[in-house]
Amino acid sequence: MPAIKPKRKGPVMDMTAMCDVAFLLLSFFIMTTQFKGQESVTIDTPSSISQTKIPETGVATISIDPTGKYYFGISNAKERGELFQRMAQKYGVSVNNGDLKSFEKLADFGISIAGLKQYLNLPPEDQLNVKMAGIPNDSTKSELGDWVSTYLKEVNTSAKLAIRGDATTSYPAVKQVLNELGKRDINKFQLITGVEGAPN
Amino acid sequence: MAEIDTSSGGGKGDGKVRAKKQSARVDMTPMVDLGFLLITFFVFTTTFSKPNMMKLNMPEKPKDDEPIETSEMKESNTISIIMGKDNRIFYHQKSAKTLTPELMIESDYSKEGIRTAILKGKVNATSPEKFTIVIKPTDDATYKNTVDILDEMSITKSELYAIVDPTTGELDIYKQKIAVPKK
Numbered sequence: 001m002p003a004i005k006p007k008r009k010g011p012v013m014d015m016t017a018m019c020d021v022a023f024l025l026l027s028f029f030i031m032t033t034q035f036k037g038q039e040s041v042t043i044d045t046p047s048s049i050s051q052t053k054i055p056e057t058g059v060a061t062i063s064i065d066p067t068g069k070y071y072f073g074i075s076n077a078k079e080r081g082e083l084f085q086r087m088a089q090k091y092g093v094s095v096n097n098g099d100l101k102s103f104e105k106l107a108d109f110g111i112s113i114a115g116l117k118q119y120l121n122l123p124p125e126d127q128l129n130v131k132m133a134g135i136p137n138d139s140t141k142s143e144l145g146d147w148v149s150t151y152l153k154e155v156n157t158s159a160k161l162a163i164r165g166d167a168t169t170s171y172p173a174v175k176q177v178l179n180e181l182g183k184r185d186i187n188k189f190q191l192i193t194g195v196e197g198a199p200n
Numbered sequence: 201m202a203e204i205d206t207s208s209g210g211g212k213g214d215g216k217v218r219a220k221k222q223s224a225r226v227d228m229t230p231m232v233d234l235g236f237l238l239i240t241f242f243v244f245t246t247t248f249s250k251p252n253m254m255k256l257n258m259p260e261k262p263k264d265d266e267p268i269e270t271s272e273m274k275e276s277n278t279i280s281i282i283m284g285k286d287n288r289i290f291y292h293q294k295s296a297k298t299l300t301p302e303l304m305i306e307s308d309y310s311k312e313g314i315r316t317a318i319l320k321g322k323v324n325a326t327s328p329e330k331f332t333i334v335i336k337p338t339d340d341a342t343y344k345n346t347v348d349i350l351d352e353m354s355i356t357k358s359e360l361y362a363i364v365d366p367t368t369g370e371l372d373i374y375k376q377k378i379a380v381p382k383k
Binding site for chain 1: 348
């Protein structure tokens with residue numbers, strides 16, 4: 001009589017619960033992730049011990065890259081169109097709906113308003129390759145100052161102005177911004193910095 | 201849980217030979233693998249550390265027709281910090297007229313450097329509640345230097361400070377000092 005062999009079976013673990021957890025977490029992360037718009041310049045900010053977090057909306061940001069070029073961007077995509085229209089009117093540039101749509105997608109830009117229209121007409125893949133020359137900000141003609149004051153005084157009066165400078169940006173480039181905005185009665189700034197532990 | 205019951209009820213004892221029905225069990229392992237892989241991806245790409253911000257309020261520009269308000273400050277009650285090239289930093293507690301190269305002291309951005317100098321100035325001040333720090337970045341200074349000094353203001357809990365341009369006298373002495381490499 002042959003011996004009855006028990007059927008060999010490897011240990012089977014029920015993965016269903018684990019799978020549930022994995023996908024629950026996955027959906028949580030997908031829903032909470034906020035995608036950043038394409039930023040035109042990489043800036044390495046210095047760090048400070050400040051604990052105040054930057055608000056999600058209602059922030060206009062001036063970025064200053066190491067070579068002293070200025071970039072400007074606002075966080076609310078809906079307000080970008082209105083701002084662009086007002087600025088175009090001031091500078092006598094004609095804009096159509098296509099330009100506005102294209103502008104609303106820009107997280108920030110560093111180009112004079114005269115060159116902006118041409119830039120907006122480029123297909124998105126070509127926009128990436130354009131070397132931006134920075135927004136003009138001289139003491140005689142400060143487009144940057146106009147962008148900021150138009151936004152803060154006409155489009156969103158409760159917005160905050162943040163300055164995001166690279167650690168290696170030279171001080172005169174920052175001073176120039178403070179001076180130009182001081183002339184337009186904008187004296188409150190938020191400096192964007194990285195996180196650093198408080199000293200002992 | 202992940203198996204579907206395929207056994208038909210009440211089929212016992214009818215004598216028919218049936219093929220043994222296997223329960224349809226789905227192997228979940230690859231699915232779990234995929235799930236966790238995606239989680240890992242999202243965790244790594246999410247930026248958790250939102251940048252911080254520091255307040256900086258500049259004084260209003262005086263209008264041309266308005267008289268400029270000035271308040272007397274004793275030099276001993278202030279400290280001027282001059283930020284220069286290559287992360288070098290100097291400080292002094294003199295007025296522009298009496299300042300000499302010997303009185304402008306070189307320091308550094310460390311805890312023992314400028315922070316100690318500020319705190320020492322505060323302790324020796326004649327009226328500590330009015331002790332003012334004058335921050336004078338030269339054109340050679342970087343944005344990081346400015347942020348570092350503003351950070352020192354919050355670390356030393358100094359509320360009276362101002363960012364101004366260095367005077368020509370200070371710049372002359374600074375130029376002499378910066379020409380000499382740091383010891």
